[in-house]
Amino acid sequence: MRKTHATVQVALALLEQxxxxxxxxxxxxxxxVRSGVLYPVLHRMLEEGWLSDGWEEAPPAxxxxxxxxxxxxxxxxxLIELGALLDQARGDARFQTMRPGLAW
Amino acid sequence: MSELLDxxxxxxxxxxxxxxxxxxxxxxLRLIVRLxxxxxxxxxxxxxxxYAVPRWERPFWVTExxxxxxxxxxxLRYRVLQTRWMAGRGYYAGTRDMxxxxxxxxxxxxxxxxxxERNDGVHIHLRxxxxxxxxxxxxxxxxxxxxxxxxxxxxxMQYEVPRSEQ
Numbered sequence: 001m002r003k004t005h006a007t008v009q010v011a012l013a014l015l016e017q018x019x020x021x022x023x024x025x026x027x028x029x030x031x032x033v034r035s036g037v038l039y040p041v042l043h044r045m046l047e048e049g050w051l052s053d054g055w056e057e058a059p060p061a062x063x064x065x066x067x068x069x070x071x072x073x074x075x076x077x078x079l080i081e082l083g084a085l086l087d088q089a090r091g092d093a094r095f096q097t098m099r100p101g102l103a104w
Numbered sequence: 105m106s107e108l109l110d111x112x113x114x115x116x117x118x119x120x121x122x123x124x125x126x127x128x129x130x131x132x133l134r135l136i137v138r139l140x141x142x143x144x145x146x147x148x149x150x151x152x153x154x155y156a157v158p159r160w161e162r163p164f165w166v167t168e169x170x171x172x173x174x175x176x177x178x179x180l181r182y183r184v185l186q187t188r189w190m191a192g193r194g195y196y197a198g199t200r201d202m203x204x205x206x207x208x209x210x211x212x213x214x215x216x217x218x219x220x221e222r223n224d225g226v227h228i229h230l231r232x233x234x235x236x237x238x239x240x241x242x243x244x245x246x247x248x249x250x251x252x253x254x255x256x257x258x259x260x261m262q263y264e265v266p267r268s269e270q
Contacts, residue, residue: 024149025156035153036168039146040176053145056152066155067148 001044001085006033008089010041011082014051014074021054021071042072050078129162130154136166139173141180 001007009031014022028038045051052075056068074082089095133154137147150169157165 023153023156025153034168035165036172036175039149039172043146055148067152069152069156070145070149 001048003085003089003092003094004041005095006031006037006041008086008095009033010038010045011085011089014072014078015082015086018074018079021073023069023071027072045078046072048081050075050081129166133166133169136170136173139177139181141177146176 010027010033013027013031024035024039024042027033027042028035031038033041042051046053051072053070053072055070130151133151137150140146154162154165
C-alpha cells in the first residue's frame with residue numbers, strides 16, 4: 001500500500017486504540033482526513049486484510065438514529081502491517097511534519 | 105457557521121451545494137450511492153454515516169461522497185460497458201474466434217492487449233473483428249451457431265466484476 005499522509009494518519013488513529021471499533025466519520029474527525037480520501041483508504045486496508053468490518057447492533061443499543069453503521073476493527077495482520085507502515089513513515093522525510101504523532 | 109462559509113470556495117458554489125445537497129441530503133446521497141455496484145456495502149455504509157454527520161456539515165459531506173463515488177466507480181462502469189459492448193459484437197459474429205473473444209472478455213472484463221491468441225498460436229487483432237461489424241438490421245434475428253457461444257455471450261452480458269476490483 002502506498003504511504004501517504006492520509007494512510008499514515010489513519011494508521012496512527014487505528015493503532016491508538018487497536019482493540020476498539022472504529023467508525024468512518026469518527027476517524028475522519030480524529031485524523032482530519034476528509035471522507036473522500038478516508039473511505040478509499042479504509043477500503044484498501046480492508047482488501048489487504050488489515051481491517052475487518054461489521055455492522056452495528058440492533059437499534060436499542062445505539063445512541064444515534066438511522067440505519068446500523070459499519071465499523072472497522074484492526075486484525076492481527078493489520079497490527080503488524082500498520083506498525084510496519086508507521087516504522088517506515090518515521091524514517092521518511094515526507095512525514096517530518098507528523099513526527100510528534102509518530103513518536104509514540 | 106463561519107466554518108461553513110470558509111469551507112465554500114465561492115458564494116455560487118455555496119449556494120449550489122446548499123441547493124443540491126442541502127435541500128434533501130439523504131435523498132441526494134441515496135441517488136449517489138447507486139453508483140456503487142449492487143451488493144456493495146458502501147451503499148448502506150454511506151447512508152448510515154450520514155446520520156452521524158452534524159446537520160450543517162451534511163451538504164458538504166454529501167458532495168464529497170459524490171466525488172468519491174465517481175472516482176471509485178467510473179472506471180468500473182466503463183469496463184462493464186466495454187465488456188457488454190464487446191460481447192454484443194461477438195453476438196453477431198457467431199464464429200469460433202468470437203467465442204474465444206467473448207470468453208476472454210468475460211474473464212478479464214477488459215482485455216489488456218488488443219490481440220487474442222487462438223489455440224493454434226494465431227493472433228487475432230480485435231480491429232479485424234471491428235471490421236466485421238454490420239448494422240443490426242443487416243443480420244435480422246441472429247441465429248446461434250452453437251450452444252457454447254450462446255452460453256459464453258450470456259455469461260459476458262451478465263458479467264459481474266469481482267469484489268476485489270470494486
